Amino acid sequence: MLKRIIALWQSSIFSLQTTERMVELDWLRVLAFGLLIFYHTGMLYAQNWGYHFKSSHINTHIESWMLLLSPWRMGVIWFISGAALSSILQKTPMTHVLLNRSIKILLPLLVGVWIVVPIQLYAQMQQEVGLSMNYVEFYNAFLDLSHPLFTQYQAGIWPHVDVNHLWYLRSLWQFTLWILVVLPILRSNWLQKFIQYCLKQPFIFVCLGLLLPLWVLKLTWPNETYRYPMGFVFLLYGFLLVHHTTFFTQLCRYWQWLLGLFAFTYIIIVYGYQAIWLSSSSLHWQLVSMNMIYTAQSLLGVLAILALATRFLKRPSKLLTNLNTVVFPFYIFHQSVIIALAYSLSTLKLGPWLEAFIILLGTFLVCAILCFIVSNVKILRPLFGMDTNYPYSKRVALIGKTVSIIAITPMVIKLLIV
Numbered sequence: 001m002l003k004r005i006i007a008l009w010q011s012s013i014f015s016l017q018t019t020e021r022m023v024e025l026d027w028l029r030v031l032a033f034g035l036l037i038f039y040h041t042g043m044l045y046a047q048n049w050g051y052h053f054k055s056s057h058i059n060t061h062i063e064s065w066m067l068l069l070s071p072w073r074m075g076v077i078w079f080i081s082g083a084a085l086s087s088i089l090q091k092t093p094m095t096h097v098l099l100n101r102s103i104k105i106l107l108p109l110l111v112g113v114w115i116v117v118p119i120q121l122y123a124q125m126q127q128e129v130g131l132s133m134n135y136v137e138f139y140n141a142f143l144d145l146s147h148p149l150f151t152q153y154q155a156g157i158w159p160h161v162d163v164n165h166l167w168y169l170r171s172l173w174q175f176t177l178w179i180l181v182v183l184p185i186l187r188s189n190w191l192q193k194f195i196q197y198c199l200k201q202p203f204i205f206v207c208l209g210l211l212l213p214l215w216v217l218k219l220t221w222p223n224e225t226y227r228y229p230m231g232f233v234f235l236l237y238g239f240l241l242v243h244h245t246t247f248f249t250q251l252c253r254y255w256q257w258l259l260g261l262f263a264f265t266y267i268i269i270v271y272g273y274q275a276i277w278l279s280s281s282s283l284h285w286q287l288v289s290m291n292m293i294y295t296a297q298s299l300l301g302v303l304a305i306l307a308l309a310t311r312f313l314k315r316p317s318k319l320l321t322n323l324n325t326v327v328f329p330f331y332i333f334h335q336s337v338i339i340a341l342a343y344s345l346s347t348l349k350l351g352p353w354l355e356a357f358i359i360l361l362g363t364f365l366v367c368a369i370l371c372f373i374v375s376n377v378k379i380l381r382p383l384f385g386m387d388t389n390y391p392y393s394k395r396v397a398l399i400g401k402t403v404s405i406i407a408i409t410p411m412v413i414k415l416l417i418v
Helices: 002-013 023-043 061-066 073-091 094-116 118-128 135-142 164-181 189-199 203-220 227-241 245-253 255-277 284-312 318-345 352-376 394-417
Strands: none
Touching (some): 023 061, 023 073, 023 284, 023 352, 073 094, 073 227, 094 164, 094 394, 118 318, 164 227, 164 318, 164 394, 189 227, 203 227, 203 284, 245 255
16 A cells, blocks of 8 residues: 555656756855855844844944845745755655655754754853853753753754754755655646646746745745745745746846846835834834835845856856865855854954954855865765765665664654654
């Protein structure tokens, strides 16, 4: 019975023709995760936006510049993630995808929350409550899930063991499960024909069709957790649209219009941010209107950046291949490195420009060094999301998978229950 059920799901996986690897999406993946370093460095200085650690040079001016990235930065990452998942499911049996993706996503997440992220909590608590201990003493306390030091910091997969910037990995694994559950629907002929029909309509109607679910979510979902359903919608868009060349042809055709409209809407958002969002006397309809414009900008940004990539980033290169191999560990390390550097520099009284420059340069250098170490130590590669890149025997590979499954099982249980 179980085999028949899996066969039903499996048959839907191969209902589409295999899509060639889209080099432009590989470039976008590298660029999007690279931009996170600039964005999260900017968060140190944004006066009105919460973050785990803040520089003494906080101000509101940087927030206007960060609004250039804020609406779409995660949307494009989710779109690429959906496209990648769809391509994987075309070539790999579903059961293998479930097992391999669980290991590839959750093993780095497990390492991240226990080894990489704690420095962020240390810096945060030093700034908020003050700690009379060094990091080694703090980490020893961190390993005790019932330690009273963390009474006010209980959020996390386990008490005080939170994901912080690695929330993307947690959600990516959960979204993958959702996709697998509804895969026969997503791969059904009727849905594919419906998408093809929609994509033949004027492009403005295609954009409005993509925008409508985001608007509905924005109006009905709590702001605090909106990023999760928004992420799933963009992942779903990537999953469904990556196979339709008509969509990317239209993007390429209208790239100038998309870019121009994005720039115009950005000006409105910056004005609205200063005049409405930061004002204590704004009316409800004004706030709702700005939320709708901001949501539209999230889609416009994704479409514009996809259009630019489709138009200008179709050339493969050895540099792209090398960068793609280290994107995952770079992402895992980057925010902890940013906050560790900011905390270390906080007592030096550097000016804002010099401090930010050192943090940016230091983050790229430290992450590059860490990625070099990880990529050259075989046992570390899978712990930070890199392929093993070594022809292990079947026996050794089986042992590795078994150990990995045992290691991530407690996290799987926690993520499924929460």
